[in-house]
Amino acid sequence: MCTSCNAVNRIPAERHGKEINCGKCHLxxxxxxxxxxxxxxxxxxxxxxxxxxxxxxxxxxxxxxxAMAPAFTQVSARMxxxxxxxxxxxxxxxxxxxxxxIRSIPTLAIFQSGKEIARIAGALPAAxxxxxxxxxxxK
Numbered sequence: 001m002c003t004s005c006n007a008v009n010r011i012p013a014e015r016h017g018k019e020i021n022c023g024k025c026h027l028x029x030x031x032x033x034x035x036x037x038x039x040x041x042x043x044x045x046x047x048x049x050x051x052x053x054x055x056x057x058x059x060x061x062x063x064x065x066x067a068m069a070p071a072f073t074q075v076s077a078r079m080x081x082x083x084x085x086x087x088x089x090x091x092x093x094x095x096x097x098x099x100x101x102i103r104s105i106p107t108l109a110i111f112q113s114g115k116e117i118a119r120i121a122g123a124l125p126a127a128x129x130x131x132x133x134x135x136x137x138x139k
Contacts (some may be wrong), residue, residue: 068123
C-alpha cells in the first residue's frame with residue numbers, strides 16, 4: 001500500500017536495494033517519514049496492506065507524543081520494508097480514537113491482516129519501540 005495515495009502495489013520479493021515507486025503516484029513506497037492519515041486512509045492501510053501496520057495515535061498538544069515522534073520516524077526508516085508506520089491525530093480523527101478505545105496518548109498499535117495484534121500506551125525510545133514491534137511481527 002502506498003501511504004501517499006493508498007494505491008495497492010505489487011512488490012518483488014527481492015528488492016535488491018532498489019528504490020520502488022508507487023505505480024499510481026510515482027512517489028517512493030519506502031523511506032518516507034510516517035504520514036498522518038485520516039479515517040478513510042487508515043481503513044485502507046489496515047485492510048489492504050500485506051505488511052503489519054504500526055499506528056501512532058497522537059495529538060499535537062501532547063508533550064510525550066512530540067518527544068516520541070523522532071523515535072517513531074527513526075524506527076520507521078529502519079523497518080520500512082518489514083512494517084508500515086502511520087500516524088493518527090486523535091484531535092482530527094476523534095471517531096477513530098473512540099472506535100479503538102484510545103484512552104491515553106501516545107498509544108501505539110500494530111495491525112496485521114486487518115486486526116489489532118498488539119497495543120502499548122506511552123512514549124518509547126527508539127530502541128524499545130523497535131524491540132516492541134519486532135516482538136510482535138517477527139524479525
